[in-house]
Amino acid sequence: MLQVEALSFSYQTADVLEDISFAVEKGEHVAVMGESGCGKSTLLKLIYGILTPSQGKISWNQEEVRGPLYKLVPGESYMKYLSQELDLMPYTTVAENISEYLSVFYPERLKERTEDLLEMIELTAEAKNMVKNLSGGQQQRVALARVLAQKPDLLLLDEPFSHIDNFRKSSLRRNLFQYLKEEKITCITASHDHLDVLPFADRILVLKDRTLLTNGETKKVYESPANFYVASLFGEANILPITLLKPYGDAKKDIIVYAHEFKVANSSGLKTRVKRLYPMGSYFLVEGETEDGKVFFHSEKPLKPDAKVYLNVSIETINKRLRELP
Numbered sequence: 001m002l003q004v005e006a007l008s009f010s011y012q013t014a015d016v017l018e019d020i021s022f023a024v025e026k027g028e029h030v031a032v033m034g035e036s037g038c039g040k041s042t043l044l045k046l047i048y049g050i051l052t053p054s055q056g057k058i059s060w061n062q063e064e065v066r067g068p069l070y071k072l073v074p075g076e077s078y079m080k081y082l083s084q085e086l087d088l089m090p091y092t093t094v095a096e097n098i099s100e101y102l103s104v105f106y107p108e109r110l111k112e113r114t115e116d117l118l119e120m121i122e123l124t125a126e127a128k129n130m131v132k133n134l135s136g137g138q139q140q141r142v143a144l145a146r147v148l149a150q151k152p153d154l155l156l157l158d159e160p161f162s163h164i165d166n167f168r169k170s171s172l173r174r175n176l177f178q179y180l181k182e183e184k185i186t187c188i189t190a191s192h193d194h195l196d197v198l199p200f201a202d203r204i205l206v207l208k209d210r211t212l213l214t215n216g217e218t219k220k221v222y223e224s225p226a227n228f229y230v231a232s233l234f235g236e237a238n239i240l241p242i243t244l245l246k247p248y249g250d251a252k253k254d255i256i257v258y259a260h261e262f263k264v265a266n267s268s269g270l271k272t273r274v275k276r277l278y279p280m281g282s283y284f285l286v287e288g289e290t291e292d293g294k295v296f297f298h299s300e301k302p303l304k305p306d307a308k309v310y311l312n313v314s315i316e317t318i319n320k321r322l323r324e325l326p
């Protein structure tokens with residue numbers, strides 16, 4: 001089990017993390033989310049031991065992780081960190097980059113394991129190609145296979161799909177996270193893409209203003225976001241006084257509504273004027289104007305700019321999301 005206790009960290013120029021505490025169970029997959037610059041990479045580097053905490057303690061199975069102030073070669077053998085900078089051998093082949101790190105003695109088994117990993121990253125066809133000839137996204141996939149070849153107990157992934165095109169991303173995500181679960185590899189993934197997180201993570205940690213704002217089960221964090229910032233990590237969201245949706249509602253309460261949760265009607269509901277339409281393929285994202293300000297919602301049909309529509313939210317969503325005004 002990973003234990004992070006009262007962790008704080010500052011670079012010379014900035015305080016980045018303050019009093020962060022959480023635990024990760026063996027085999028669990030935890031996602032770290034938050035806006036750019038909130039400290040996701042810094043947290044992973046602290047866990048891996050390439051930065052030393054200003055305060056607090058990190059331990060794995062009760063043994064303290066020591067930072068570079070205490071170790072000549074930072075990093076721990078039982079964990080691997082896939083950073084945003086890929087550390088590959090450019091003048092060797094894809095297959096060699098992977099097999100180099102497999103601790104397998106028998107040549108047949110080595111070949112088999114290399115082939116399995118190549119298949120997982122969908123680069124079998126490039127096995128004999130030199131890494132320097134691959135695209136950025138392909139190199140990121142090789143780097144991923146390389147850390148997996150080392151069979152870590154704890155894997156730290158920093159934006160693991162940032163260079164990978166959408167065509168590959170979906171299947172790679174599925175292959176990777178299924179593999180980690182099968183192998184019971186504990187994993188912490190830093191990402192700002194909710195599609196990396198919602199279908200795969202058991203739990204989400206949200207960082208904001210140096211602190212740990214949320215630590216909860218993925219479904220709960222999504223369905224009952226602590227505030228507008230958390231909801232916005234999952235796509236277009238709105239925060240509205242409840243009286244806009246229910247005229248006799250408690251004026252001291254507001255509600256967070258994801259854009260897709262509004263139902264568009266021709267009469268009765270939140271009166272909205274259509275301002276802009278963004279085609280999203282299977283639906284339109286609509287920017288509208290209410291008496292209280294801007295609102296985003298989805299519409300299956302195209303709507304004309306300036307058209308008047310009415311928005312409604314299900315009673316289940318209202319009950320789930322009602323919160324006291326801060």
Ligand SMILES: Nc1ncnc2c1ncn2[C@@H]1O[C@H](COP(=O)(O)OP(=O)(O)OP(=O)(O)O)[C@@H](O)[C@H]1O
Pocket residue numbers: 011012013014016034035036037038039040041042043192
């Ligand atoms: N080596 C460094 N020296 C000084 N400040 C740094 C250093 N590395 C990062 N920072 C600052 O620390 C803060 C946190 O950076 P970090 O890279 O951890 O954020 P992040 O959440 O991973 O961002 P992103 O999502 O953009 O990768 C930022 O304000 C950044 O500018």
